[in-house]
Amino acid sequence: MASIATQPSLIALDWGTSNLRASLLGAGGTELATRRAASGVMVISERRFAEALLSLCGDWLAGRTGLACIASGMIGSRQGWVEAPYVPCPAGLADAAAQLVHVPFGEADRHALHIVPGLRCTGADGEADVMRGEETQIWGADLPQGSCCVLPGTHSKWAWLGEGGRVLAFETHMTGELYAVLTQHSILGRLMDLSAAPVPAAFDDGVRLGLRQTAQLLHTLFAARTAGLVGRRSPQELPDFLSGLLVGAELAGVRGPGGQLPTTVTVLGEPTLCDRYARALGIAGVAAQRAPADATTRGQWRVAAAAGLVGAAAQ
């Protein structure tokens, strides 16, 4: 007979645009097993979300009607399974836990998926900003009051934290997506060798140029073409030069409640991308700290505990 620790308590789903990662958690949030599938929200056709979930985790759920599933990420977007609200900032995990969206699924609706809502805030420019998924990752990362973190990615998210991990404010920067569309679809990609090994010195030069670009990004970007045209940079250097230029421009544009980059930033997420941001932060004179790698699953466990879906206290 299994011990209490190895009895399943929760299925935690990190369900994004491209991928679905499922973790089976035991008492106290201990990870018992993890699986992945390329069943992201934009991959699944004809809204077959239940089929995708049962295909990946059906054996975990078999015979366990009371085993809850919690999900964060784009699964709660308009393109996802059921649209979950955006909770206005400042918001902590208790606010999110109180607004989980419950989705019955499986034969006779015997199972329940609980989708974590996203967050919403209004920037200094009066425009709305949103995040979905990163809030849960932040709540798993044990960030102290007064800290600032960045989660690099397609859209990097900067967040400023209050007491108990409450998200006071955040800012989205479209850096990763801009890098992707510019290298794949614009004239900047024409002179690049995109399969080249990283060239850290070219990245650093890009960061310095990006940091200096003072509201001229539409112009400064063109340097990633002219540097190739006039023979100043090789096709192997240009991808990292553009990457650095964009990350530098992002750092130059971060405002937040203090109106500028803080002196210390926690970098959270995919390790290679975090290395890149830590390097750029160093050039900008900002100290970079790291957070634990399993922050998403820990955050999901904590939200589930706050919602009473699991009995044990948060890890």
Added chain:
Amino acid sequence: MASIATQPSLIALDWGTSNLRASLLGAGGTELATRRAASGVMVISERRFAEALLSLCGDWLAGRTGLACIASGMIGSRQGWVEAPYVPCPAGLADAAAQLVHVPFGEADRHALHIVPGLRCTGADGEADVMRGEETQIWGADLPQGSCCVLPGTHSKWAWLGEGGRVLAFETHMTGELYAVLTQHSILGRLMDLSAAPVPAAFDDGVRLGLRQTAQLLHTLFAARTAGLVGRRSPQELPDFLSGLLVGAELAGVRGPGGQLPTTVTVLGEPTLCDRYARALGIAGVAAQRAPADATTRGQWRVAAAAGLVGAAAQ
């Protein structure tokens, strides 16, 4: 028998990335005929430039071995027929005329194409900048000493002029290409109705936001998604909102020798795009002037005259 005015003196070619436009010019640069083909530099395969030119203008050249052809635009780029140099700024049309690249073509090389070189300068950030084609358009536009002009397009070019139309300095902004890749390939396009009629008020709001974005463009762009997500802007408004945001950001980033936008700017090029820029300049408090529509052909005639390819004085 044809009068002197209707005797062909020059074939002027505006040969860009997508299209080739050919004008047959008589004495003094009078336009006798004009033709177009979708034979742009990126369209022609296997370097069949001579075939494309003869296919469009072969009858004009038949029996006229001495009739010169002059071309400006991307035909002189590395992807073009023969790469023409970049003349360093400050540069006037006499400098360009002295560095035409001569390309013999046709049976027994009996015809000659003369490619106008591009211009090159170094920006305040130390990075190189280039233009190819726009310099010839500027020289046809009769712009006075001390003026500033913008040529909107895939890459908009801002130029500052000295005596006799010399280009003192210029700046490229990738605004048009960024609009294209973001609407066609990024998540911003997902919420947009790209076939909608123009919504000038949404464009104006975008311009105001872009003008205010002070080095935060990577963040500000995301407003073109959130405004749709939170229901503040319709799918019909979002394309013009993004367009305005980018043009506003461009205006906020123009520096030039004076370090900021001048009080009057001449807008030069495709009329619909020029209307859009004139509107944005108005919001930024800058007076917009227009230039004659046939500036490219006039500029080509003047360069040819300065190079001694045509006998008559410049128009």
